[in-house]
Amino acid sequence: MPSPTSCPAWRDLEAHRDEIAGERMEELFAADPGRGGSLTFGCAGLQVDFSKQRLTADTLRRLADLARERDLSGAVSRLFAGERVNNTEDRPALHVALRGDERFVAGGEDVQAQVRRCRERMRVFSTAVRDGSWKGATGQRIRHVLALGIGGSYLGPRLAVEALAAMADGPEVRFVANVDPAALDDALRGLDPASTLVVVASKTFTTQETMANAAAARRWLSGALGEAAVARHVVAATANVAEAGRFGIPEANVFPFGDWVGGRYSVWSSVGLPVAIALGMNAFERFLAGAHAVDLEFRSAPPERNVPFLLGAVGVWNRDFLGIPVHVVLPYAQRLASLPGYLQQLEMESNGKRVEAGGEAVHVPTCPALFGEAGTLGQHAFYQWLHQGTDEASGDFIVVARPMGSREADHAVLLANALAQSEALMTGRSTGNPHRDCPGNRPSTTIVLPALEPASLGALVALYEHKVYAQAVLWGVNPFDQFGVELGKAIAGRILPGLAGTADADVHPATRHLIALLRTAAEGGPAR
Numbered sequence: 449m450p451s452p453t454s455c456p457a458w459r460d461l462e463a464h465r466d467e468i469a470g471e472r473m474e475e476l477f478a479a480d481p482g483r484g485g486s487l488t489f490g491c492a493g494l495q496v497d498f499s500k501q502r503l504t505a506d507t508l509r510r511l512a513d514l515a516r517e518r519d520l521s522g523a524v525s526r527l528f529a530g531e532r533v534n535n536t537e538d539r540p541a542l543h544v545a546l547r548g549d550e551r552f553v554a555g556g557e558d559v560q561a562q563v564r565r566c567r568e569r570m571r572v573f574s575t576a577v578r579d580g581s582w583k584g585a586t587g588q589r590i591r592h593v594l595a596l597g598i599g600g601s602y603l604g605p606r607l608a609v610e611a612l613a614a615m616a617d618g619p620e621v622r623f624v625a626n627v628d629p630a631a632l633d634d635a636l637r638g639l640d641p642a643s644t645l646v647v648v649a650s651k652t653f654t655t656q657e658t659m660a661n662a663a664a665a666r667r668w669l670s671g672a673l674g675e676a677a678v679a680r681h682v683v684a685a686t687a688n689v690a691e692a693g694r695f696g697i698p699e700a701n702v703f704p705f706g707d708w709v710g711g712r713y714s715v716w717s718s719v720g721l722p723v724a725i726a727l728g729m730n731a732f733e734r735f736l737a738g739a740h741a742v743d744l745e746f747r748s749a750p751p752e753r754n755v756p757f758l759l760g761a762v763g764v765w766n767r768d769f770l771g772i773p774v775h776v777v778l779p780y781a782q783r784l785a786s787l788p789g790y791l792q793q794l795e796m797e798s799n800g801k802r803v804e805a806g807g808e809a810v811h812v813p814t815c816p817a818l819f820g821e822a823g824t825l826g827q828h829a830f831y832q833w834l835h836q837g838t839d840e841a842s843g844d845f846i847v848v849a850r851p852m853g854s855r856e857a858d859h860a861v862l863l864a865n866a867l868a869q870s871e872a873l874m875t876g877r878s879t880g881n882p883h884r885d886c887p888g889n890r891p892s893t894t895i896v897l898p899a900l901e902p903a904s905l906g907a908l909v910a911l912y913e914h915k916v917y918a919q920a921v922l923w924g925v926n927p928f929d930q931f932g933v934e935l936g937k938a939i940a941g942r943i944l945p946g947l948a949g950t951a952d953a954d955v956h957p958a959t960r961h962l963i964a965l966l967r968t969a970a971e972g973g974p975a976r
Contacts, residue, residue, distance in 0.1 A: 449804075449806075451811040474875055489755045490755070494897060494911065500871075501766075502891045527540075530554045536805075536926055546709065571724070575728075578728065588642045592640075594622055594646045595622065596624050596625075596648045596665060600713065601651070601685070601711060601719050604714065605723050610784075611781075611900060612727055616727055617728070618726045627660050636665075647722055647725075648682065649686070653688040665682075685703045685704075723735070740910075742911050756913075756915050760914070761918065772841065772891070774842075775817070776830075777843070778821070778823055801926070802814070836885075843890075846894075850899040943959055946960065
């Protein structure tokens, strides 16, 4: 496909940007009192308000024209048809098959039988753990789950368990991702091996961090209960059943998923097993249903009303036409505190690319830097930079309408802060005192969830997934590979022998210098 800058719609958007460059958002509201309603769109129970973006309804129509020139509908059809949209790794990206009941084909086979079989096994197993039918090696019921993974195998399940903590009525789930041994030590503190289940989530079952933690957890279990106890205390979610078997996990304890599921899209698969154990399989299936509702919209709605596309297109408008290099995600719900981290991986690993899908250099900036924090915590950290910094950021405010927690009045305080901050970014302040002045006119979108429950959370996550795919289509990149992750890991493999005291000629002199510094600093012994 040709570069996006060669599209007439792209050039038309550039001209349109110049035409409206002098208009502030406040002026747009003054000229159109109905702007809020006309620029708010519903999707799967969510409401998405674009009225505080530096654009007009005409901008959205022109972005829809760009979607047609970039063949967004064809790209969406190819995604859902199971075509090999991940061209660099020659495989489909069919995570959408995990949350619907339509016929999906990969490699000439309908994958729904496999999906249904795994989902039913998840139901049986999670129910058995929750009701005490599945017991540990000594006959005790499972009271804690240690979930091991990294990347999507960790970020997605952790987000779901934390976000839906109010309805968790199963065993407590603790997550470990970092290979730092202190992370596992801290998670194991207070746990009894006899009542702990370890869930190892890894697509390849070779990921260094996950397997190091899995080996350590297995030693912790077998040291207390004997090697035979592994069969009652360790299960796996993976696309590599054979490797899980070589690790010593019985096949009956392996919950497989297809290699057409990308790691950062895997929470919908058996990687979500900790969610089902914590909340129950019915809640997990409502989570899937919320995502499926967004899938249906993404497949069928025209771009002018297609909310996942519009979310992505507005991001492209901000990044490429307004030159905004940073995007912030601001969930005003403490239980969504992990959402910015989840979206960092989803967006920056997917679209942090400098070449197009065909290998040519990209001609436009791609994914912005992304960070965020739960409100109101971020207000006391980086909002100063948002309001008065020399760089500009776009933002997503995420608010939940129905109160959470025991103090309904304080929920109103939370919402008031969210609405005030989005208004302040738009209006700014002019006092005549340059230290107090804020320029305003800084764009944000507000996403409203009616309540923080499984279906709305599933819809929110799927909304961002499809946003990422839509942006990839507009930019012409492949959002499903992540070869940039491999370089540092390969170098780490060369450095490790040097840290262990074995000479390695491949270590760069700059790194050899740091190894020497580390040895000197460690002479006092390890910290505890």
